[in-house]
Amino acid sequence: VQVLVLAREMKLLKLGHIALDGTKIDANASKHKALSWAHANKIEAQLREEVQGLLALAETSDRASAPDGMDVPAEIARREDRLRAIAQAKAKIAQRAAERFKTEQQEFEAKQAKRQAQRDAGKKPRGKDPEPPQAGPMDSDQVNLTDEESRIMPVSGGSFEQSYNAQAGVDTQTMMVITRHVSQAPNDKREVVPTLEQIVALPAVLGEVQSLIADNGYCSQANVIACGDAGVEPLLALKRQSHHTPVMERFASDAPDPQTTDAVERMAHRLRTQAGRALYSLRKQTVEPVFGIIKRVMGWRQMSLRGLAKAQGEWSLVTMAWNIKRMYVLRAA
Incomplete structure (x- = not known):
């Protein structure tokens, strides 16, 4: 948080929209x-x-x-x-x-x-x-007899590894990590509430988070309601987004607002609007490069410490290093 406040004082950061995603990080333990x-x-x-x-x-x-x-x-x-x-x-x-x-x-x-x-x-x-x-x-x-707090999780390529689920909420404008935590859950359904708790606890000087953008792995009625209760607009995909939307559909006028109090239906309508689609399209290009650079450029692909509390601390250090690296780039720009 101190690094984020410093970035705000340097006029490098002002919160608006947060893209949330997770990545599996190998634990310091073998699945065997x-x-x-x-x-x-x-x-x-x-x-x-x-x-x-x-x-x-x-x-x-x-x-x-x-x-x-x-x-x-x-x-x-x-x-x-x-x-x-x-x-x-x-x-x-x-x-x-x-x-x-x-x-x-x-x-x-x-x-x-x-x-x-x-x-x-x-x-x-x-x-x-x-x-x-x-x-x-x-x-x-x-x-696991080596790190009992890690879990067997599915990873890319269809295999399973002894892992933790590292979550990051990234600012869409600056690509700085705003929220971060480590989970033992193999899927992301329960990761919205911990993210919202961190958003609510942020200092007012950083600005106000307007919306939380995440893929369909985070979508549930409870998560949509939790976002509303926290004063954050949810943009959680209801299903996998199709590619190559027909051009006339992309530029069609927005449908009128639904006359309903159902939070999920209102969010679904928002995602179908041109503004909602434009915001949601920022998700992948915001958070995926952060994970890619941390793993491939910074070379961090596995926990060095064991236990959930220490894994939380290690992920905090890694994301803080990313933010300092990002501040250097933003300041030069």
């Missing part, structure tokens, strides 16, 4: 060090069986010698240590599963309430009724 719930149970059963076998061997050691080179007490201790580590890993997986179930249950109840309200109003809800969430860990749930 991840332990899944199913594999943990399998290894746990194997180790317990081996411990019982070793205990039986120790009891009969006076009558039957152990294999050459085997230290039975050491082998038992090693397996008991592994069992304790697996128990700790399973407890963390179970805790995450309980947190996920709580969130999914709240979302399920909200969807059910919305559909019931539609029925009460005499309207038929679209689509199938949502399935209730399942409690407890799934076989694929896992924890």
